[in-house]
Amino acid sequence: MAKCDACGTTILFGGKRMGDQRYCNDTCAGQGVLLNRVRQIPDGDVVAFANQVHSGNCPKCSGQGPVDVRDSYQVWSAILFTRWKSTPHILCRRCGVKAQAGDLAISAVAGWWGFPWGLLMTPVQVGRNIWSMAVAHNPNQPSDALLRQARLILAQRSLQDGRSQG
Structure with missing residues (x-):
């Protein structure tokens, strides 16, 4: 098949x-x-773009970087329905921690109310947010996650440029 x-x-x-x-x-x-x-997309273009993003200002607060991918984790439940997600944010550390703290708060309040997944996933997502808030990225170079996101952004731009020219 x-x-x-x-x-x-x-x-x-x-x-x-x-x-x-x-x-x-x-x-x-x-x-x-x-x-x-x-x-x-050539690797050199990806690295150059990722370095530009990493050393640039935060897209949310316009504050000084380093900017990197900061994942936040959320779970929301209602009786027999539970939804969980991971969201990558390209932000400075301060804005990333704010996003993670927001998703941690939503999860802590709204995650527990589903059976069985809410009871299982809430401690997982809360723990993932706490871990992500505590762990700092290397401030001297982009993470692998930022390199992956940079590659996707460049590919999307390339496709959009091809459509606008065609």
């Missing part, structure tokens, strides 16, 4: 082909285009 080249889902019927790639739906086909473009 075929697998989607973007999400890995097994394709039973249909799907969408683009060249030698196969996708389960139009959303994944769009992601596939981005993934193909990501592979084409």
Whole structure:
């Protein structure tokens, strides 16, 4: 059986082909285009852009960097429904800690109210926020997460530039 080249889902019927790639739906086909473009971005361009972001000002507060990827974690529950997510933010440390503290507070108040996942995921997400708030990135170089985000941003810009010219 075929697998989607973007999400890995097994394709039973249909799907969408683009060249030698196969996708389960139009959303994944769009992601596939981005993934193909990501592979084409030269490593030197990624490192240069990531260094520029890292040494620049924070996009939220305009304060001095270093700027890096700061993940925040949230869980929200209501009886039999629980939703949890991780959100990467490209921010300075101070703004990143504020985002993590906000998601920690939401999780601590609204995470517990679902069974069973709320009871299980709330301590996980709260702990992840506390850990992320306590651990500092290397201020002298971009993290691997920032390099990945830089590659995605450059690929998206490249696709947008191609659409606006075409």
